[in-house]
Amino acid sequence: MSAALSVRELVVGYGGAPVLRGVSFDVDEGTVVALVGGNGAGKTTLLRTVSGLLTPSAGSVHLDGEDLARVGVEDRVRRGLAQVPEGRGVITELTVEENLRLGGLWRRDPADLRAALAEMYALFEPLERRRTTLGHQLSGGERQMLAIARALVARPRVLLLDEPSLGLAPLVVAQIMRVLRELCDRTGLTVLLAEQNVAGALSVADHGLVLALGEVVASRPAAELAGDEALRHAYLGF
Amino acid sequence: MSARRTLLLGLGGLILAIGLTFLLDPYRNYQLALVAAYLCATAGLTVLVGLSGQLSLGHAALMAAGGYGFALTSQALTSAGVGGLPRFLAATVAAAVVAGVLGLLLGLAGARLHGPYLAGLTLTLVVAVPAVAASVGALQGDRGVQMQFEGVPGPLRALIALEQWQAWVALAVAAVAVTGLALVRDGRTGLRMRAVRDDEVAAALAGIAPARVKVLAFVVSSVTAGLGGAVLTFVTQSVSPGAYTVSLSLLLLVAVVVGGLGSLLGAALGAVLLVLLPWLVGTVTDMLPLPSQVTQRIDGTLPLLVFGLLLIVLVACAPGGLAGALTAARARRRARRRLTAPAPTTAPPSPTAPAPRESARTPTEG
Numbered sequence: 137m138s139a140a141l142s143v144r145e146l147v148v149g150y151g152g153a154p155v156l157r158g159v160s161f162d163v164d165e166g167t168v169v170a171l172v173g174g175n176g177a178g179k180t181t182l183l184r185t186v187s188g189l190l191t192p193s194a195g196s197v198h199l200d201g202e203d204l205a206r207v208g209v210e211d212r213v214r215r216g217l218a219q220v221p222e223g224r225g226v227i228t229e230l231t232v233e234e235n236l237r238l239g240g241l242w243r244r245d246p247a248d249l250r251a252a253l254a255e256m257y258a259l260f261e262p263l264e265r266r267r268t269t270l271g272h273q274l275s276g277g278e279r280q281m282l283a284i285a286r287a288l289v290a291r292p293r294v295l296l297l298d299e300p301s302l303g304l305a306p307l308v309v310a311q312i313m314r315v316l317r318e319l320c321d322r323t324g325l326t327v328l329l330a331e332q333n334v335a336g337a338l339s340v341a342d343h344g345l346v347l348a349l350g351e352v353v354a355s356r357p358a359a360e361l362a363g364d365e366a367l368r369h370a371y372l373g374f
Numbered sequence: 375m376s377a378r379r380t381l382l383l384g385l386g387g388l389i390l391a392i393g394l395t396f397l398l399d400p401y402r403n404y405q406l407a408l409v410a411a412y413l414c415a416t417a418g419l420t421v422l423v424g425l426s427g428q429l430s431l432g433h434a435a436l437m438a439a440g441g442y443g444f445a446l447t448s449q450a451l452t453s454a455g456v457g458g459l460p461r462f463l464a465a466t467v468a469a470a471v472v473a474g475v476l477g478l479l480l481g482l483a484g485a486r487l488h489g490p491y492l493a494g495l496t497l498t499l500v501v502a503v504p505a506v507a508a509s510v511g512a513l514q515g516d517r518g519v520q521m522q523f524e525g526v527p528g529p530l531r532a533l534i535a536l537e538q539w540q541a542w543v544a545l546a547v548a549a550v551a552v553t554g555l556a557l558v559r560d561g562r563t564g565l566r567m568r569a570v571r572d573d574e575v576a577a578a579l580a581g582i583a584p585a586r587v588k589v590l591a592f593v594v595s596s597v598t599a600g601l602g603g604a605v606l607t608f609v610t611q612s613v614s615p616g617a618y619t620v621s622l623s624l625l626l627l628v629a630v631v632v633g634g635l636g637s638l639l640g641a642a643l644g645a646v647l648l649v650l651l652p653w654l655v656g657t658v659t660d661m662l663p664l665p666s667q668v669t670q671r672i673d674g675t676l677p678l679l680v681f682g683l684l685l686i687v688l689v690a691c692a693p694g695g696l697a698g699a700l701t702a703a704r705a706r707r708r709a710r711r712r713l714t715a716p717a718p719t720t721a722p723p724s725p726t727a728p729a730p731r732e733s734a735r736t737p738t739e740g
Contacts (some may be wrong), residue, residue, distance in 0.1 A: 187579065213581035225576035227569050238569050241562050242581045290581055 139198075140165040140326040141186070141217075141294050146195035148178075148185050155181045157350040158195070163294070163343075166324040168317065170341035170358055172334045177347040179330035180222055183296045186328070187219035188212045199294060214242055218292035220283045222299045228272035232263050235271060235282055239289030249289070256285040259315055277308035284312065288319070294326045301333045309333070313340045338362040375560050384553030391545045400537035405649050407537070407609045410544035413645040414551040414602030416630050417638055418595035421555050423627070424636025425564060426591035427571030428484060432496030433599050433626045435503035436473045438618035440600025441607040442507065443472030445519040452522055462608075466547065469604035470597045477596020481589035500623045504615035518614025521607065544605045551598040552638055558594055559638070567591050621678070628685050634695025643696045647684075652677040 139162035148156040155178045163169045171179050184190045186197050188209040197204045199217050207215065218239075227235055236256055240249040257264035260281040266274060274282065280300055287295055297316075301309040317340045319325050331337035338344050344361035346354040354367055361367065375383075391410075395403050419433050447468035451461040480499060484492050507513045514520075525531065526539040534542075558564050566587045569577040574584040607613040629648050634640030655677045659669050692699040 189575065189578070208583070209578040210581050210583045213579065219579050221575065221579060225573065225579055227572045227576055229572045230565070230568060234565055234568075238565060238577070238580045238582070241566060286580060 138165055138200075139163060140200060141328065142198040142201075143182075143186065144196045144198070146182070146185060146192050146197070148181055148190055148192045155350050156185070156192075159347070159350070159352055160195075161345055161352055161355055163326055163328050165293075165326055166320060167342040168320055168327040168329060168340055170334075170337035170344045171328060171330040171347060172332070172337055172344060173347035175332070176349075178350040179347055180298055181350075182347065183219060183298050183328070183330050184221075187217065187296055189219075210242075213290055213292070216291075216293035217296070218287035218290050218294070219296040220280075220287050220298065220300065222302065226271040226274070226279045226283050226286070229270065231268050231270055232274070232278075232282055233267045235286050236263075236289050239286035240291075242290075252289045252291065256289055259288075259319070260285050276303050277305065277312075280304060280308070280312060284316070292325070294328065297327060297329045299331060300329070301331060301336055309336060316340065334368075335362070375556070377557055377560070380553060380556045380560060384549050384556070387552075388545060388549040391549075392542055395534075395538045395541045395545075398538075398541075400535045403535070403537040403541040404609070405653065407541040407544035407605070408649045409642075409645045410541070410548035411602050411605035411609060412626070412629070412648045413548045413642055414605060415599045415626055416633065416641040416644045416648070417548075417552050417555050418598030418602075419626055420630040420633070420636055420638065420641040420644075421559060421567075421598075422591050422595035423630060425559060425571060426567040426588055428588060428591060429489065429493045430480075430496045430592075430595070431493050431620070431623050431627065432480065432499035432503075433595075434618040434620070434622035435496075435500040436477060436596045436599035437603035437606065437622070438503050438507065438613070438615070439476045439596075440469035440473040440603030441613035441618070442513060442519065442603075443600065444469035444604035444607045445521055445613045446512075448521060449519065458527070462543070466601065466604050469600045469607075471600075473600020473603065474593050474597040477592045477599075478589065480596070481592025484592055485585040485588045497620070497623075500618070500620050504618055507615040513615075516615060518612055518616075521611040521613075523611065524608075540609045544609055547601055547605050551601050552642075555594070555598060556638055563587075563590065563594075625678070625681065628681055632681070632685055632688055632695055634697030634699075637695070637697035639700070640695050640697030647681070651680060655680055 141163040143162075144160050146156050146159040147154060159178070159182060161169075171182065173179055181190065185192050188204065188207065199212070199215055202215070204212055204215075204217075227238065230238065233253070236253050237249065240252050243249050243252075262278055263281055263285060266278060271279065271282065284295075284297070284300065295316075300312055304312075313336065316327060316329075320327055329337050329341060338358045338361060341358040344354070344356060344358040345352055346361065346367065354361065354364075356364075391406075395406065398406060415433055415437050419430060422428050422430055444465045448461055448465040451457075451464055456464070476499075480496065483495060487495060507518075508516050526534060526536055530539060566577070566582050569580065569582055570584045570587045577584055577587075603613070603618075606617070610617075625648055629644030630641055631644075632640075632647060633642070633644030652673075656673055659672055659676065662669075664672075688695060688699075692702070694702065
């Protein structure tokens, strides 16, 4: 299996204080990789760097072998790398439909965009009933679905998800995770999932990465990671 | 709204407005032409501020750029023996291009600036442009550029007065500008602008280039402001630095806020206020038994004061401006009508009837 996303020796810091210290890993095509770790481990910083929102002081990010060093955020999306940020990133003054259209605006073919929208409404049924509702009038779960659906409208090959379970009921989280898993199995979508809900993330992931103080301290199959009691106690707190 | 409907509305509005000119006396037609000129600028400004979230205090300078572009091109073409409609169209396009280029430069700088920094930059422009215009010989200093008198075209001369003809031309240009802006607002570019206004990071993560969208918004807004300057020059037959001061810039901004930010109807209401308020205040002060010196002094400042008061009252009572208040009133009336409507009879539901709208929230709250 080839790596859809490769991160090599990534160093990122805020005002001189390093947050990521030489992080390297691969995410194989069509797999779900859970990126877990405590508060301040550097999960969000890592995702923001991969999506281009932050510039690393050293290291590189490759998408399907292409170095993304000189590729801006919006161009990374067009190349197939989408991110659902922490806090969901829904445009609250736009309706559900407008938010979804936004995800595929750069597509030239309107028919293609319409098909992508129909696909998302089928995938996340509550959104179809709320087509004309403004983003700020949605519930937390609906917002999360909308944020993921908007990212998927761009038909990405790699999806970065930052804390999708934050503030949501377990039932909603399970529903979202199930949809993502199905999507990966059906379409070959690759997912890098940053989560504090370690058990939930590892239950849907193929592989797990443990991040602590800006370094990858473990990289193993998800089931193996979930079963390693010593590691769980040391880094994951359960 | 579909593009076709927008175009039809634009055309319908223009025909109605032209019909209105037959009911007005020459002075009112002159005022209508001024409203059309200011509408070009306020409509562009409301799109810039309301849709893309960028503040401009320099729209008077962009109008001035359009005005000078129109006047100088018109003069050059007259010297070259070109007249009539070709000269007007070429001069109008030149006005749009000059203002658009200035807007592009402003937008490129503005894409990196926010809030007060952007306001400061645009304010610098509106201070600098009249000063530069006054000191450049080719622009004929403080006196400005005087246009060659242009009367009503031959076949219409016997039918309409000069002011009515000027109103027609001004309304036609304003209709083109406002329809163009409505198409931008309702299309993909408008959606991009609203996304960038609300959340630049989320917009970028949706594949939108925020800087490009912001620059485009400045260019579009500047082009229509330039058209406004061209119309104003055409109507007043001159352009001078004194007509495009900081006060005009501030008044344009207040007009779009009073009208309702982001609303083209609001921009139209704001433009009407810009023209009518000084006239109304002047009429009222003339009726008061005041010494002429006092009347002269307050004539210039009282409209500003009234505009300011209006702004304060509206912000407090109707934050959506006049257009927002109208929309809210319409929604209230519709809701009242629904409440007082008789209950439906027991007729079976039509198989083609739309499903009732869901009012309750989906229970997915985390």
